[in-house]
Amino acid sequence: MTTTTAPTKPGRVAATLPQTVKDILVITRRNILRNLRLPQLIILSTIQPIMFLLLFTYVFGGAIGVTLPPVAGGKYVNWLIPGLLVQSAVFGAGQTALGLTEDLSKGVIDRFRSLPMARSAVLAGRAFSDLIRNGFVISLMLVVGVLIGFRYQTSFAGLIAGLAVAMLFSFAFSWIMATIGLLVKNPEAAQTAVFLPVFPLVFASSVFVPVQTMPDWLRGFAENQPVTVTVDALRGLILGEGALLAGHTVGGRVALSLFWSALLLAVFVPLAVRVYRRTVS
Amino acid sequence: MSDPIVRVEGITKTFGETVTALDDVTLQFEAGIIYGLLGPNGAGKTTLIRVLTTLLRPDSGRAKVAGVDVLADPKRARTKIGLAGQFAAVDEYLTGRENVEMVGRLYGLSIADSKQRAAEVLERIRLDEAADRQVKTYSGGMQRRLDLAASLVGRPEVLFLDEPTTGIDPRSRIDVWELIADLVDGGTTVLLTTQYMDEADQLADRIAVIDEGRLISQGTSDDLKDKLGGSVIELSVAEDQQGETIDALRAICGAEPSVHELTREITFPAVNGAATLTEVVRVLDSASIALNDIALHKPSLDDVFLTLTGRRAEREEDEPKTNGRRGRRRGRTS
Numbered sequence: 323m324t325t326t327t328a329p330t331k332p333g334r335v336a337a338t339l340p341q342t343v344k345d346i347l348v349i350t351r352r353n354i355l356r357n358l359r360l361p362q363l364i365i366l367s368t369i370q371p372i373m374f375l376l377l378f379t380y381v382f383g384g385a386i387g388v389t390l391p392p393v394a395g396g397k398y399v400n401w402l403i404p405g406l407l408v409q410s411a412v413f414g415a416g417q418t419a420l421g422l423t424e425d426l427s428k429g430v431i432d433r434f435r436s437l438p439m440a441r442s443a444v445l446a447g448r449a450f451s452d453l454i455r456n457g458f459v460i461s462l463m464l465v466v467g468v469l470i471g472f473r474y475q476t477s478f479a480g481l482i483a484g485l486a487v488a489m490l491f492s493f494a495f496s497w498i499m500a501t502i503g504l505l506v507k508n509p510e511a512a513q514t515a516v517f518l519p520v521f522p523l524v525f526a527s528s529v530f531v532p533v534q535t536m537p538d539w540l541r542g543f544a545e546n547q548p549v550t551v552t553v554d555a556l557r558g559l560i561l562g563e564g565a566l567l568a569g570h571t572v573g574g575r576v577a578l579s580l581f582w583s584a585l586l587l588a589v590f591v592p593l594a595v596r597v598y599r600r601t602v603s
Numbered sequence: 604m605s606d607p608i609v610r611v612e613g614i615t616k617t618f619g620e621t622v623t624a625l626d627d628v629t630l631q632f633e634a635g636i637i638y639g640l641l642g643p644n645g646a647g648k649t650t651l652i653r654v655l656t657t658l659l660r661p662d663s664g665r666a667k668v669a670g671v672d673v674l675a676d677p678k679r680a681r682t683k684i685g686l687a688g689q690f691a692a693v694d695e696y697l698t699g700r701e702n703v704e705m706v707g708r709l710y711g712l713s714i715a716d717s718k719q720r721a722a723e724v725l726e727r728i729r730l731d732e733a734a735d736r737q738v739k740t741y742s743g744g745m746q747r748r749l750d751l752a753a754s755l756v757g758r759p760e761v762l763f764l765d766e767p768t769t770g771i772d773p774r775s776r777i778d779v780w781e782l783i784a785d786l787v788d789g790g791t792t793v794l795l796t797t798q799y800m801d802e803a804d805q806l807a808d809r810i811a812v813i814d815e816g817r818l819i820s821q822g823t824s825d826d827l828k829d830k831l832g833g834s835v836i837e838l839s840v841a842e843d844q845q846g847e848t849i850d851a852l853r854a855i856c857g858a859e860p861s862v863h864e865l866t867r868e869i870t871f872p873a874v875n876g877a878a879t880l881t882e883v884v885r886v887l888d889s890a891s892i893a894l895n896d897i898a899l900h901k902p903s904l905d906d907v908f909l910t911l912t913g914r915r916a917e918r919e920e921d922e923p924k925t926n927g928r929r930g931r932r933r934g935r936t937s
Contacts, residue, residue, distance in 0.1 A: 337678075341711070348708045352694065352701075359696040359737065433692035433753070436656045438681040439709040602658050 337440035345440040349447025350454075353421065357455055367417070368459050371410040372466050378402055378530060379470060386531060393475055393564035400475065401565075403467045404484060404556035405529035407460055408549060411492030412524055414456035416516035418448050418496040419503030423512040426504070426603045435601075442595050449496040456492050460485065475561045484559040487579055491552045494583040497590035504597045523549045528557075534567075548582035555579040606670075607631035608761060608792050609638070609655070614664030616650055616816075624650040625661065626816040632794075632809055634760070637787050639807025640796040641907070647816040648796035649689065652765045655794070656686045669760040682710070685759030689766050691746035692753075695739035699730050699749050702738060703756050710757030720756050728752040728782060744775025751782060755791075762786065764795040768802060780805055800907060812911055819911045827907060834873040835906050836880055838897040840887075842867065851886050855879065861909065870909065873899055 337345070357364060383398035394401040422445070425431050434444050464472075464485075474481045499516055506512045526540055527533070527549040533541050544550055545567070557565035558572030566575060610631040616624045625647045632638045640648050653659035655666055657677035666673040669683035693702045700721055707717030725734045728748050738746060747767065754762060767783065768776040783806055787793055797803050803810045804824045812820040812827070820827065840848045845867065852860045852871050856879065860871035873879040880899045887894060900906065 345709060348705055352697065352705055355701065356694065356696045429688045429690040429692040430694065432653075432656075432658055432688050433686060433706070434709070435658050436681060436684065436686040437706065437709045437757075438678060438711060443709075602653060 337443075342440040342443060345443030346446045346450065349443050350450045353448060353451030354454060357451065364455065364458070367414065367455070368462050371406060371413070371459060371463050374409070375399075375402065375406055375463055375466060376470070378406070382530070389532065389535070391532075391564050393561045395473070395475060397471055399467060399470055399472045400561060401557070402530070403464070403472045404560050405527075405553045406463060406467075407485070407488045407556060408491065408553045409524050409529050410460050410463060411456055411488045411552075412495050412520055412549060414452060414459060415492050415495035415499045416520060417455070417499075418452045419499040419506070419512045419516045420509060421448055421452070422500055422503040423507060423509040426507055426601065427509055429603050431598075431601060432603050435598075441599060442591070445497070445500045445591075445594050445598055449493055449500065452496050453489060453493050457489060460488065476559065480559040483576075484556040487552060487555050487559070487576060490583045491548070491579065494586035494590070497587060497594050500594040501590055501597055504594065504601050507601070507603070523547060528553045548579070548586070551575060551582055552579040606633075607667075608634040608669055609794060610665075610667045611651070611655070612665045614651070614654055614661045614666060616647075616654065616659065616661040623816045625654070628664070628813075628816070628818055630811055630818060630821060632792075634792045635787065635790060636808040637783065637793045637795065637806050639803035639810045640794065640813055641798070641800065641803045641807075641810055642796070642813035643798055643908070645815075646813045648813060649765055650816075651813070652686070652688075652763050652794070652796060656684055656763050657681055682757070683760045685754035685757060685762045687747075687750045687754040687762070687764050687767060689769060691743075691750040693738050693746055693749050696737060698735050698737055699741070699752075700725060700734040702749060703753050706753040707756040712757070717756070720758075721752075724752040724755045727785070728755075729778075742775070744771045744778060747771055747775065747779060748782065751779070755786070759791065761792045761794065764793060766796055766798065769798070776802075812907060814908065814912055820907075834876050835870055835900050836873045836883060836897065837868055837870050837900060838883070839866070839868045839895040840892055841895065844892045845869075847890065848887065848892055851890060851892070852883065855882055855886060868896075870906070872910075 379399045379402060383402075386401075387394075387396060387398040390396070390398065390401050422431070425434075425444075431444065498519065502515050502519075503512050506515045526536070526544045527547060528544070529549065533544040533550060536544055554566055554570065555572070555575040555578070558570075558575050563570075563572050566572070612629050614625050614628045618624055628647070628651060630638075640651065642648050650659065654661050655668055655673060657673055657680055660674065668680055671680040671683055673680045693699075694705075697705070703721040703725060704717045707720050708714070710717075712720060722731070722734075725731045728751060730745065730749055730752060733741065733745060738749060741749065751764070751767070754764075764783065768779050771779070780802070783793060783795070795806065807824060810820075810822065810824055810827055811818050838848075845862070848869065849860050849862070852869065856871050856874055858872055860869050862869050875882075877899060880897070884894070884897065
């Protein structure tokens with residue numbers, strides 16, 4: 323080649339921002355339409371967290387209630403709801419992996435990759451539509467929570483801020499799941515694969531119980547991992563500073579949770595897009 | 604000849620250490636034709652389509668589609684192509700129209716343009732009546748046609764169709780053939796892959812035969828058939844008359860008959876079709892050779908392969924190539 327121009331490497335041409343936004347909206351809309359026309363999926367993914375809420379409240383509530391900090395008002399459901407909101411956010415993100423593997427297995431990803439569309443749009447559209455669905459599931463869980471006695475102890479603004487922190491975390495987690503889904507490719511294998519990071523993070527955390535009762539070796543992990551940080555941020559926002567460990571502040575926990583979400587996005591968005599660029603079904 | 608619309612030079616792609624999916628493939632063809640890539644499963648057809656549609660980077664070689672270097676500028680290449688893969692890549696919970704409009708939007712059409720264009724292609728593909736039903740209610744053939752419609756919505760200069768009729772019923776198959784032929788009349792260039800000789804014969808202006816990642820023959824359908832003399836005759840005789848029979852056949856057809864290792868069936872080109880058959884029967888009869896069986900076949904993919912590679916096409920789905928299967932290899936007697 324004797325061309326003297328073009329220092330930009332061809333083939334790495336980024337889509338323009340308006341085009342990227344438009345492509346993301348098109349894919350998001352498509353996924354939401356699918357969700358609306360497959361109501362079984364919404365119903366099933368809503369039943370599971372509500373079942374968790376009811377089981378934990380009535381089975382463990384009595385036993386755990388006595389060890390809770392006073393800000394919980396003596397009610398386990400007050401303690402549990404912020405935890406379950408984050409748990410649903412993380413579990414719901416798993417759908418990102420499942421949705422992508424389904425598209426892969428049907429050749430839909432091949433079609434998308436052959437189109438002149440933004441490279442990130444298929445993944446981002448999936449993450450956004452899953453975010454919207456998770457928002458719906460979480461709202462419904464909150465309603466059921468209120469019905470069985472949950473009350474925020476701070477302010478309505480605190481509750482809304484808490485939901486926002488949880489949704490951002492859910493969105494960030496979707497990109498981990500997108501990476502896993504693209505690497506695993508097979509929908510059945512993805513079912514199992516998504517739980518590998520999810521279970522230790524959700525159970526070795528403050529979602530269900532305060533971490534103080536865990537053995538030291540586990541407590542070190544449990545106290546600092548992103549799910550606990552985010553759950554604590556929600557508890558601080560919804561129940562007040564008394565829900566936190568000594569020395570922790572609400573602002574500090576919220577900032578740390580936002581930092582974790584930003585870090586996950588900074589690592590997994592480029593990684594997922596990179597894997598996507600090479601994925602064929 | 605005008606500038607080729609697709610030009611592939613020395614494309615090689617290996618998977619892992621051992622599997623050579625494409626081995627130095629070179630081909631080119633001009634705009635406005637249907638180019639058929641004929642070969643058995645695992646021959647490398649899909650891999651070549653994936654390279655040309657920017658889904659897969661080859662290890663070496665160059666490829667240009669509609670004047671755009673596919674490897675250097677894949678983004679621009681994508682604006683020039685349409686792809687319909689081996690499976691209908693359509694969303695069963697969306698309606699036909701929603702599927703096509705979505706792809707139109709992703710090609711960069713405005714909402715109004717994508718609606719109008721979707722209506723056009725749906726009508727052209729004769730799905731306009733079913734357009735507002737969810738795709739899950741469509742038959743397999745309808746889904747493939749919808750997939751074709753989606754690949755057309757961006758007015759691609761080159762349309763890539765990977766086994767467009769595999770897995771659909773014979774009636775739908777003919778529908779799809781007609782649609783593809785219509786497209787080319789409308790000015791689209793098509794590269795399609797197929798495992799079926801009759802499909803390539805029916806549709807393709809030019810045919811490349813691919814086997815184990817290598818192009819082993821290129822030409823028109825007639826060129827291919829000339830190599831076979833059109834039809835082939837298969838016959839079997841008693842073992843002790845085999846040699847005598849082959850000598851007689853060689854004299855008639857002027858080519859070397861081949862003999863199946865196991866069944867001892869003899870195959871050779873029927874240069875003049877049915878007339879050759881008559882002549883063979885007469886000659887063998889007058890030589891007092893008793894026929895166990897004789898049949899005249901139109902050339903099948905098997906026959907093309909037999910002629911070009913000296914062995915049978917291995918058509919079994921996804922079966923790994925093992926030496927055991929070489930038991931079907933036909934040795935040529937001489």
